[in-house]
Amino acid sequence: MYEATLQITGHSSYAEATAGTSATIDLWCNQHCDLLHVSREPAMDIAQKVETTVGIQERLENREETVLVTNDCLREHEDGLIEPFLDRHGCLLLYPLHYEDGEKVCRILSISPTALTECFHDLVEADIPVTVKSKRKLGSSVETQRPLLAPHDIVPTLTDRQSEVIHHAFENGYYEIPRGITTEEIATEMGVKRRTAEEHLRRAENKLLASVIDFLN
Known part of the structure; x- marks a missing residue:
């Protein structure tokens, strides 16, 4: 199995909401709604953006972070998402999606390195501003490979x-x-x-x- 970390500039209301700020957003998609974790300021501005885009059904917050449960899934409200490209090439998206400083960072898994390459080329041809931050082959030895979910994450x-x-x-x-x-x-x-x-x-x-x-x- 192979893993690649892709970085997409802008191209999302959530990415744009973090541009020029110290705030970050982590998103877990649940098909019918999303779970968002927003850290740092301006969490209030980002919450307003989320409310406008997909609606908010529940909110938990303190001075350091905000957790939001949305009414709808972001996939239903934005075009040019990465998921259709992953589906086309049989790749898997490893949540959470991470938004920071105007960028969206996605971790992608695939059985075939060719599928990852073809998926990347399709994204580029679709004028999606994507770059590869890292890539690696996942070995069978747990001792010699970083696990999918590790302290590094x-x-x-x-x-x-x-x-x-x-x-x-x-x-x-x-x-x-x-x-x-x-x-x-x-x-x-x-x-x-x-x-x-x-x-x-x-x-x-x-x-x-x-x-x-x-x-x-």
């Missing part, structure tokens, strides 16, 4: 720039005592303004901490 998806900045900071001693590098130096070495580097770094730190804070003693 709780780690949030960072934007390319956020990932670059936090890797650069870590590898150059930013989190050591004393610091091996300053944010000013990080910015200079990456060719961006200090404020931009700090914003990317803080967003990445916030996402990583938010994903694990509940597991800390």
Whole structure:
């Protein structure tokens, strides 16, 4: 079996709702309705978008997150979804769908690598702005392969720039005592303004901490 992680830019009201914000949406489709988990601000704005698009029948929320049960399934209200392409090529969608910073991230499974390739080509030909973030072959040995659902899956998806900045900071001693590098130096070495580097770094730190804070003693 083979797995690919696809990233689709925009092309969804939920993806567009997260653009330029620190909010994320995870979606589980139940055919007749969807379960949404919304983290960070602006959860209220996103809830309004969901209400307008598919309606909301139940809502649970606190200061950190919002859980929504919709009236309808998003598949009934949007065109250009990935599911028809997966059905055509016998591929499987592994939920949840993840929306963040204007992007939709999908994990796809297939028995055949050819089916994954053909599915990707069909998406491109349909003018869907899709890129392959990762792909791997699933082996039979559990010990040597990452399982389908693993601790890795709780780690949030960072934007390319956020990932670059936090890797650069870590590898150059930013989190050591004393610091091996300053944010000013990080910015200079990456060719961006200090404020931009700090914003990317803080967003990445916030996402990583938010994903694990509940597991800390």
